[in-house]
Each structure stands twice: as C-alpha cells, then as structure tokens.
Amino acid sequence: MLITVNLNGKMVSGDVEADTLLIDFVRNHGCYSVKRGCETSNCGLCTVFLEDRPVLSCSVLAVRADGKKVTTLEGMQEEAAEFGAFIADQGAEQCGFCNPGFVMNAMALFRENPAPGEEEIKEYLAGNLCRCSGYEGQLRGILAFMEWRKKEGRL
Numbered sequence: 001m002l003i004t005v006n007l008n009g010k011m012v013s014g015d016v017e018a019d020t021l022l023i024d025f026v027r028n029h030g031c032y033s034v035k036r037g038c039e040t041s042n043c044g045l046c047t048v049f050l051e052d053r054p055v056l057s058c059s060v061l062a063v064r065a066d067g068k069k070v071t072t073l074e075g076m077q078e079e080a081a082e083f084g085a086f087i088a089d090q091g092a093e094q095c096g097f098c099n100p101g102f103v104m105n106a107m108a109l110f111r112e113n114p115a116p117g118e119e120e121i122k123e124y125l126a127g128n129l130c131r132c133s134g135y136e137g138q139l140r141g142i143l144a145f146m147e148w149r150k151k152e153g154r155l
Contacts, residue, residue, distance in 0.1 A: 003066040007031070008075030016062045022048065022055075025062035026072055033073035033100035043129035045101040047108075048072050054108040073100045079107060086148070087141035098130040106142060115146065 004013045005025070012029050023046045026034050037045035039058050046057040049071040050064075073080055080103050087099065102125070109116055109124045116124065121142055130138065 001063060003063055005062075005065050005067075006069040008071055014062075018061070018063065020062040021058055022050070022060040022062045022065055022070070023057040025065070026057060026070060031072040031074050035097060035100060037097075037101075037129060042127065043098075043101070044105055044125075044127045045098060045129065047101040047104040049104070049108070052111075054105055073104060076104075076107060080104075083107065083110075083141075083145050086145040087138060090137040090141040090144065095132050098128060098132075102128045102130065102138060114149075118143070 001018065002013060002015050003025075004011060007026060007029055008031070014025060014028065016025060023034055023036060026048060027036075031048075034048055034057055035045035036058065037043035041056045041059045044056070047054050048057045049055070049069075050060065051068050052071070083106060084099065084103055087103070105125055105128055109121065113120065118139070121139060125135075125138070
C-alpha cells in the first residue's frame with residue numbers, strides 16, 4: 001500500500017505492508033533519532049509527533065499516518081538543541097539512548113503547559129525509560145530550562 005506522509009516538513013512516500021509500524025517507516029526515511037526500545041509501548045524511546053501530538057511509533061501502524069504530519073527530533077533541531085543543552089548540563093545524557101524520546105516528550109509537555117509544576121513534569125514523563133541516570137538530572141534540567149525561559153521572558 002502506498003502512503004504519503006509529511007515527515008519533518010517534507011512529503012515522503014513509501015510502499016508499506018498493512019502491518020508496518022510507524023517507527024519502521026520513519027527510520028527507513030532516515031529518522032534515526034526514533035529508537036526501538038521495548039516494542040511494548042512502555043519506554044518512550046520511539047516518541048514522535050503525529051499531527052503535533054506525541055505518540056509511540058512502535059504502537060502506530062504506518063498507514064494511520066497516511067496524509068498526515070509526522071515530526072521527529074530531526075524536524076525539531078533548533079527547539080530541541082536549546083532544551084537539550086540544559087539536560088546535558090545536568091549530566092543526564094550519560095549514554096544518550098533515551099534522550100531523543102525524552103526530549104520529544106518534554107517538548108510536548110511544554111507545548112501543552114509552558115509552566116508545569118514538578119509533580120506534573122514527573123507524571124508526564126513517567127513513561128520514559130532511562131537506565132543510566134535515575135531521572136533526577138532530567139528533572140533538574142527541565143526546571144533549569146523553565147527558569148531560563150522565564151528570565152528570557154519566553155514563558
């Protein structure tokens with residue numbers, strides 16, 4: 001089945017089987033930030049935006065994205081780099097494997113609520129697996145990023 005997707009602002013097409021997952025489609029089109037982690041919708045490593053909403057691409061059939069907008073970390077480089085620097089500053093990117101999914105979910109959180117409280121941050125990001133850091137560095141990074149945005153008048 002031929003599908004066409006607006007992937008990171010570029011129209012791409014591909015012939016997919018009915019059971020092809022969105023993660024495989026975007027990776028086949030060069031979006032390697034989308035990681036395969038648990039394949040059970042539990043780790044957040046495969047998070048992408050589908051029509052500007054975060055979804056786990058290991059649980060979405062590629063045909064569901066036909067004619068729709070899909071954004072990966074590759075399509076959010078400027079926004080993600082700004083935030084990612086705060087995560088790195090806290091030492092929360094030890095191996096880096098979880099970072100793309102974590103950043104995508106944090107960006108989704110900021111879009112929904114530009115000034116979340118600490119408990120809301122923890123709840124929103126609870127589905128992101130990080131085996132290295134224990135999440136405290138990520139939380140400190142998010143709080144530092146929000147404080148910086150506040151000082152910059154961007155909150």
